[in-house]
Amino acid sequence: MNSGWFDFALAAEILPILAAATGLTVCMALAAFILAMLLGLPLCLLRRAKVPAVARATGFFIEFIRSTPLLVQVYFIYFALPNVGIVLSPLTTGILAMTLHYGCYLSEVYRSGLDAVPSGQWDVSTALGFPRFAFYRWIILPQVVPRIIAPAGGFIVYMIKETPLLSAIGTVELMYVAKDIGQERFQYLEPITIVGVIFLITSLVAAVAVRSIEAAYGRAWLGKERFNG
C-alpha cells in the first residue's frame, strides 16, 4: 500500500480511537500524581522524624525507590507480587507503581519546600506556643504550597510522558492502543506520529496550566521574594 508516505485517511480514521485513549492516559497520570502528592507529604515528614530509626528507614526507602527504574518496579508489582497472592490489573499496577515512584520524588519536593521556609518561623511558633499540628497546618503548609507548585507541576508533565512505559504490562493507555493499531494494519507511521503529537500537546497544555496556577496562587504574596529579612 502506501509505504513511507503519511496516510491522512488512516490518520483521520484512527484519531478518535487514540483521542479516547488519551483521556484514559491523562486520567491515569492525574490520579497517580494526586496519590503521589498525598504519599509524598507523609514520607517527607517521616524522613524528618525525631526518631532516628524512622527517619533512616524512610530515607532508605525513598532512595531505594528513586534509584531503581520505574519499569522494574512495574514488572515487580505485576509479575512478582502474584507469587505472594497479590494480583493486580495492569491499570491498578500502573497507578500504584507511578504513585510509589513519584511519591518518593515528590517527598523530596516537599522537603525542599520545607527547607525554604525561614527558620525564624519555627522559632516564633515555639515562642507563641503553637501545637505541632496547628503549626504545620496554618503556618508551614500555606508557605510551602506556593513554593512547590512549579517543581511538583513539572512532575505531572513528566508523569504523563512516562505512561507509555505501562504498555509493557498491557495497560491500555495511548501507546498500547497505537501499537495495537500498528500491528493490526501493518502501519506504524501514522499511529506513532499522532501519539507523539498528542503527547506534545498534552504536555504543553499541562505546563501552561501549572504556570497559571502558580501565577494565581503566588501573586498574593510570594511575588516579591523578600520576607522576614
Added chain:
Amino acid sequence: MADIEANPFISFRSVCKSYGGLHVLKNLDLTIRQHEHVVLIGPSGSGKSTILRVLMTLESIQKGNVLVGDGHLWRDTGDGASMPPPRELNAIRRKIGMVFQSFNLFPHMTVLRNVAEAPVRVLKISRAEANERARKLLLSVGLAEKEDCYPIQLSGGQQQRVAIARCLAMRPEILLFDEVTSALDPETVSEVLNVIRSLASEHKFTILMVTHQMDVAREIGNRVVFLERGRIIEEGSPNQVLDNPRNDRTRSFLRAVLQA
C-alpha cells in the same frame, strides 16, 4: 541586691551550654526579679542571645537549672538538663513572649491575622474576640490602619511593631527582646523603641533585652549585665556599668562600641 535574692522571678543557676567544644554559657548565674528590666550587652558570641533563647526553650542546655516563677523550665538531672512534661512546660512558656531581630511575621497572613492567629490556635479563643484583641494592640503600636496589609507591604519598623503586638496578644508577663532594632533602617528604629519605651513605662512586664545600642540599654534598663564568652563580667545600674565600669574588659568593650 538583697531584694533580688528575696524575690527571684527568673533564675539561671550554674547553667552550662556548649555547641560541640564551644562553651556558650559557662556556669551562668543570673537572677531577675519581677518587673525588672534587664539589658544584656556584650560582644557577639558572648552568649547574651543564648540566654533569651534558653529561656524561650529554643535552645537546650547541658547543665544547670532555670526557674521561672515557681516552675522549673530546665532541671539539672545530674547528667544533663531536662524540660518538664508538656502541660507544665506550656504553662511556664505561656508566661514568656519573645520578639526577634528578624521579625518572623507570617508572610502569608494579613497584619490582623498575624496578631490574632496564636490566640485562636493556641489559647482557643474565638476569632472575633481575637480580632478585637488584635485591633486594640495594633492601635497601641500605631498600626490600626494597616490591619489588612501583608507583612511584605510594611517597612521593617512597622513589621517589628506588628511582631511586638503579636507577642503581646498572648498576654505574656515576661518579654524577651532579642536585638529587635538591629535589622532596622536607622530612621525606623525610633518608632520601635517608642513602643518598647511605653511597654517599659507600664511596669507590669519583666523585660529581658539584648541590644548593641548603649543609649537604649541606658533608657530601658534598671540593670545592665555585661557578658563576655558566656560569663557575666559586670552588672549593675546603667549608670554604674555604662559610665563607671569597674572591669577593664567592660571598659574596652564600651570604648569600641561608642566609637563605632
